[in-house]
Each structure stands twice: as structure tokens, then as C-alpha cells.
Amino acid sequence: MTTEVSEQEHQASESPKEPLLDEVMQMPLDESKAEYAEAHAWSDPQRIHAFSEPIRFLQAMVHPSGTLHLVWTSNNWLWYSRQEGDGWTDPQRMFVGTQPSAVMDAQGTLHVIFVHSFAGRYQVYYTRYVDPYWAFPYEISRTPGLSHNPYLTVSKNGLLYAVWEDDTPGFPSIYHAYNPEGYWINAPIPGVRGWRPALAFDGEDRLHLVWESPIPTGAGDDIFHTQMTPAGWTLPENISDSPRTDSSIPRVTGAADGTIHVVWQEQWGNRLEVGYARGRYASWTRPIALTRTGRNYAPQITAGPTGHVHVLWQDMNTLAYRYWTPGKKGVWHMAEALDRHISGVEETALTCDPQGRAHVFWTRKEENGWGLYYRYREAPPKKHKHYIPTILANG
Template sequence: MDRRMKGNKGCIGFGWRFIPIVVLLLAVLLFTGCPPMELRKFIEERVEEANKGHDTSPPEVISISPLDGAKDVERELNITATFSEEMDEATINTTTFLVEDGANAISGTVSYNSSSKKATFTPDNPLELLKTYFVTITTGVKDLAGNGLAQEKTWSFTTRYRRWTEPEKINSLGNIIEELQIGMAENGKAVVVWEDSNNIYSNIFSPNPGWSGESWVYGTADTLSNLNLSVSSTGYAFAIWEELSTNDEISAMRYNGSSWEEVTPPFGSDTNPTHPSIAVDDDGNAIAVWELNDGNEFGIACSEYYGGTWNEPYNLSFSSYDRQFSPKIASDGYNYIAVWEDWTIEGIKARRYDGESWYDEMSAYDMEAPGIAMSPEGRALAGFVDATTWTDIYIRIYDDGWQGSGAELLISKGQPNNGWIALNATPVYWGIVEVGDGDIYVNRRDSAGNLWRDPSDSEWIGYGWNPQIAVDDSDRVVAVWEGNDGITFSLYNPDEDFWSEPVVIGQWGSYPQLAMNRDGFAIVVWIDGSDIMASEFME
């Protein structure tokens, strides 16, 4: 008896308990005269229906897209999961097929294709840039027999970030480019200026339609030098430069949002003004600073442009026996901070202008080569080099007053050649420096005073020259430099606390200049012989 039962089960594929049902079906079908092939098909269908209730094997997810851990995934995509067997469509929905960004659920629609056994989640909107997403298929999804997954299926992937466009030439004349500067407004509009054969030219970028084309701004028979540009968050711009003649003079032009206008300041040549720097506020006003030397005094002078006119220059600092030089100035849209070298203290001085008055704010002894950057929140980052060893980069931070009792060491990797500083709204404070024969190092300090790396262990991100750095309000950092293979880029992703492998934006070129707004849109321009090339960091 046991052998017959086992033989029946092994031969026709269903259990002993179903034989009475089959015998009854055979009797009915033979009595009605059903053809043999149709009879066989009918029996098989009835047996399959009977066996469904006895399928206890859980379904499995056998393939997914994107793959687990995938990087650089496109933002507009369908997220899919393919099952090992046909599933109950009613159980596959937005409560059992979940996509999250770590904090929030992503809205979308879920569909199921029974032929391919594939479930698809389609987001309602493009996913965010450089974001890690987490996908869950819960045990609530079931096959046709009612079996759920044995356990949840989970995976994650990371979307791509912005990409650099193909480099394009933005100047038309084929002369020798001497100096190049770029600045950007918060809406992504960028202003580029350069000096070419004693003439100042410009090109304006707007997110739509793009580059406006080269335009002539200013020309002279004198040699031009020390071109400096400032662009406000609202789109005003000032360009200022030095004209080298018997007695140096300083000239300036103002971009009012649609065209350039000459606003030459009253910087008399009798004081030999040199090395000008300028900052513009959100209302289109500006302050210029420069070195002066009348033969008796050495100082830092300034003049304010307000309501369409410059006021008479006055001294921020002066000395009858030692030099003041290398002034730099920045604005947060309303306030200004100026820094310069002061050899009377063998260090750096800084003063802050609050819209009405200047205040003596900060001194950093035994420092030189100052730089200054400000954020719209009113914070500032000053950077400089140790004048005694010429090996270390120090910073001072202004946040409703200068923080700490002295300069803080940021990078200590050897003799610095070129460096750049940047800050954002968070705030985080970054520095980048070219050291020695071309090693590029970075480090940062957070708002609590913590350093990302020990200064002597600052992060190496590539090899090259003339680095620049910018940070957006999501704490993502863009660094560009002149590398052996061309203009090179690396990106810091705060979610992974990692700098990407260097990527070449454009072959050949030198002196890259970088501008970025708070959303992370950036443009880099550089000199390639007699050409000015540009690339945009687009979504």
C-alpha cells in the first residue's frame, strides 16, 4: 500500500487525496464525450488549482535596479525589483515598495508587470543630486499562493552630482591674455573679465541662454596690471586695475546688471596707488582699497562708492617708517572687512566697516600674504602664511567678533606657493594650498573649532598648481587646479566624507578661476594660450 501511494504521487504529480476528485472528473468528462487532449488539459488545470493552496515556498527578489551600492546614478530613473515567480499585484504598492532618502519617504507610483514579474517604483520628481537613497521591499508582497518574502529586501544607491560641460571658448580675439577673473551672483549669473593687450574685456553668463559674447570694456595706451573683480549676490560687479605709467593710476568700471559704465575713482597719481582690491555690496555700492606711497608715508587707503559717486580717499592705516601692502577686501552684502600686511608689527591687520564706521579689529603677528572671504551671514575667514617659517597656513574667523585669541594653524605640509580659502552658511571653513613642487592639500575647520585633519596630516587630493576652492550650502566642496593633464577637478561629498578621484575638465590650460553659488552651480574659466575657455558645473 505504501509503495502504491508513493508510486502514484511520483507518477502523476498530485497526492492520494485528490484521486477521488480525478476519478469523478474522468467519469463526467467521458460521459459527455470530451476529446482526450481537452480532457488532459482540463485535468491539469484542475490539479494546478488544487495544488495552489499547498505552495508554501516564499518568493524571492532575483534582480534589482539600480544595483546595491551603485554610484553616479541618474536622477530621473525607475527603481525595479524582479521576482522569482508571479506575484499578487494587489500586494505590491507604495506601502510595500518603499524609497527613502534616510529621513523622508520619496513620493512615487508603483506598478507590476506579471509577464516579466517586475515591480517598478517611479518617483514623482527627479531625485536630488549626490544623495543616497534606500529601497525596501517588505514581506507584505505576496505570490499568488499568498506567500510573502521570507525577509525584507533592502538596498541603496547614490545619485550622480553635477557634471562639467564640454569646454567652450568665450573670447574672440587671438591676443595674449594677461589676467583673468570671475565672480557669480546667487542666481547663477556670472561675470568674467580679462586683460588683453592693454584692454579690458568681459563676457556675461546667464543660466538661460548662456554666454552673451565678448564685449570691450576699457582700453588705454598704458600697461594694465593687478586686475581685480567683485560680484555681489544680486548681480552688480566692479572691476578695478592699475595703470602703469610714470605715476601709477587706478581705474575702475561698474557693471549695473545689464551694461558696463566707467566709474574711475579719484585715486591721485601723486601717491603712487598700487595693488587695488574692491568689494561690492548687494545694493551696488563698493569700497576700494589700495597701497599708497607719497614718498613720506606708506599706507592703505580706501574710497567708498555710494549713490553713483566716490568719496575722497582716506587712510585706513599708515606709517612714516614701514610699509603697508597687499590689501584685500570682501563684503557680506552690507559689511566689509579689509586685511593687509603691516610691517610695523611684522604681521597682518584687519579692519571692519559696518556701513558707517571702520573699527580696528584684528592683528596677527608674524604673518603675511593675507586673504579674506565673507559669507552673506556676516561671517568671515582670513587666511595667511607664517612669515617666520613660510611653511604653515593659518586662519582667523570672524563670527560676531574675531574668534579665539590668535591665529589657528590649518595646514602644515611644507612651503606654500598658492592658496585659497572659502566658507559657507553652515559654517565650515576650508583652505587649499599648493605645496612644494605641486602637491595639493586641503583641510577644514567646523563652527565648533574642530579640525577635519591634523594640520600635519592635511588631505592630499592631487598634483598641480594654482588651486582654488568653493563650498556650497550643502557642505559640498569643489576644488580645481592646473594639473599635468589639464584643468583638473575634485569633489568633496560630506555624506561620505570623501574627496573624489581627480577628473580632467579641459586638456591644456593654466590659471583656472572658479566661482560658485550657494546651490552648488559653478563655472571655471582658464587661459589656453590666446583663448579663454569655460566649463559649467550643470545638473
């Protein structure tokens, strides 16, 4: 149970001012202080599938009707399932491939890109699903080098945009492709070297790219951003700005007001935290730490239609979640534990529907295989109401 109180009486569900990421990375590790609020606003966990083999690259999408769709890979095959009535369809095997990235457009067409190896060439392929058929995949990367880690997004008017890593120039580069008039055009992005690219359109349909790249000091990688303009891509800008630590695995989402929100994994020695920054081209907040326990990794992020931002990550055996309420200063709310299991959380996916509900999926190891679980929460209130949360020790 949660107890609603007035703003004047209590503000316990709001976290204190978030510390700067650089400060947290220098703090002594103290995992005993990890605390999470109970996930009262969430549905009960539902086990929707069971697998004999682990799954990877789990993707979750929402159809305009509200139906949820899933794509993942297992044993080098792509698989698909969707909500149907009160349950889910049996997993459908699609094509040989791995590393899928999937999006749903405004018309309800599901688009997927993935990596497929043919004659020793790893290339990026594209397919789409219009119930009940999958289109035959075709190659969109078309480079002589190794293409992998693809990422796909779609604009409001249905323009598909893809990026991936490619070593064709002889060093790690980021290539992009888009599909005007239904055919794909691809090229390297000038001046962009690195790994693990991610894309998002903001609320004004401007395209943003984030990626991981080494910094000149050699201490590790940082997270960089560039924006597509009518004149081309803007100059890369360093948004993690952490010369002493290693920043990796960025994820990005665009809010309705045009703001870009980015999370990533920050590492120094054995310490792992979730870093965060928001802004626009040439105007970014200083990076803050959304976590402080030293064992947090694999963050994901999405924004709802009212501007709320949802973040999901793994904290050892805990599936953790926080959300941000927009405003003049904005408020990050206390982290919640969505699942705890002795074998730990493995694959995760996060999405938000047009009504602002957040949907979370995750897998965990069980006695005879792996289970795939699901929870959702209603959209947070536009004006924050304060609650006294039940606190759980993370032990």
C-alpha cells in the first residue's frame, strides 16, 4: 500500500538532487546502501513464455492499437511473438540472423533490421511484417567490411533510418542508411568513428545519433552526439565528458518538446553506474548518476507522450526502474525494484505506449530453462503527487 499525502507534508518519493556522475565515480563503494521503493504502480509480474535456450537482443514495440510485439534472437534465429487477447502468440521463427533492432511505425507496420552472415560476410538486412506475413529480407548495408550492431528508428512520417558499425574503412566507423521512396541509400557518416550507435527522432522530427568512441587521453571511451540538419551532420560533441572513466552502451530517446535524453553505462575498475544527460545540440546538462551502488549496467530509456522519461537497468539480481517528471527543473523519482531473483536478470526491453503506459520485459534463469516476464504501469500523473514509499533493502 502507498499513502498519498500533500506536497507540503512529504516529498519522499522524490530523490534528493542527483549527484554529478564524476563525483559518484570517485566515491567508495558501499553496496549495502542500495534501497528501492516497492513497485506499487505496476501490474503483477506475468510469465509469458518459457525457453530451453537463452534469448538475446529482446525488442519490444507497441502497435497503434496498443498491442505489444516482441522480437528476439536465440540460437542464431530471429523469433517473433505478440499479444493476442489475454495471452501471447506462440513464438514464430522468422529468419537466420542475430542482433535485431525493431520499430513500429504510425501505420502499424513492424520493421526489423538484423545481422546475417552469408559466405562469411556479416551484413545488415531489412524485413517488415504486415500481418500475417514477413517480407523476404534483403541487404541494406552492402559494404565489403564487417557490419554489425545495427540500430533502427522511424520518423513521424514513416521515414526509416538505420545505423551500424562497419570496418570497411579499416577502422571502426558508423554507417547510416535511410529509405526515401521505399529504397535504401547508405553511406558512412563523415568524421564519426566508434561503436554501439543508437538513434532517435525528437518531438520535432530531428534525427539524433549517439555512439561510443575513444578519447585522445586513452583513458577509455566517451559518449558523443551529432544531429542531422539540412546542411548535414553537426560536429560531434562529447556529452559524457568523463576523461578518467569509461563510458559505453549509450541509449537515446527524444521527448515531445524536442529535448534529447541519453543514458549509458559508466565504468571505473569494478564500479558500474548509469550516467544520464539531456539537452539539444550544443546545450547539454552536466552528466549525473542515476545510480550509486557500483553494480548497475545495461540501461534502457524511453519517453512517453507527456514528456515523462522511463529508465530501466540491471543491478546484479535486481531489475531496477526510475522515471523523470518534466518541469522547470524536472524530478527524478526514487528507484523501484521490479524483480529480484537469485539467478539474476538477463535480457530486458522497455517501451511506452501512446497513452503513456510503460511496458517492461525481462528474462531470468530458472530450473529448466529461462522465463520471459512482463509488467506494465499506468502513465505517471502530469503533476506529481507525493507518496511515502515502502523502502526495500537490496540484499
